[in-house]
Amino acid sequence: MLDLKAEGIDAAKGPAAEETPFELFEQWITEAGRQEINDPNAMALATAGEDALPDVRMVLLKEYDTEGFVFFTNTQSNKGAELAANMQASAVLHWKSMRRQVRFRGPVEAVTEAEADAYFVSRAPDSRIGAWASRQSRPLGSRRELDEAVAREGARFGDSEVPRPPxxxxxxxxxxxxxxWSDRPFRLHDRFVFSRQKPEGPWHLGRLYP
Known part of the structure; x- marks a missing residue:
């Protein structure tokens, strides 16, 4: 069992009153980066279109700061269509080896063009080609069809810079x-909650029964 106090939480008292959730998240995900074997930034993202069932899938958290948590995707995918209809989402990062998780929810906004460009250019060249080749979430006849699309887009761009698809x-x-959330013996887990009425509002700290 991890020493919660050493990691920023006194289990009896909870986070420090002056601590923001983003400061605590920074501590936890940094620790996860040292301990988790694969993708410590993997998170389950839940969205729901208008009058539709919720949909959930794994994505990668790529950026975070006091403004929120950022992920990138094809906006014509299922999640993109659902967000176009309902700009709200929830997500959870679960670190099994650490017996911890963080979950959050709130309204969603599109990143700026500059932010999208900056992240896209940081991706591996083959991943940039893949963004052009994949018609994400739409029916695919065969793996060969995808491979041919990748080859076609690779030939189209050649050695030139691959721009971000619109x-x-x-x-x-x-x-x-x-x-x-932190695992505790006998399912008597610790749950500390930061909540606010709107993204610009002040945080309120509380605790939940396990």
């Missing part, structure tokens, strides 16, 4: 709720 961008979840 349908590829990012979203920022601006949380109004962030919960920090």
């Amino acid at each position: 349908y590829w961008s990012g979203y920022r979840i601006r949380p109004t709720y962030i919960e920090f």
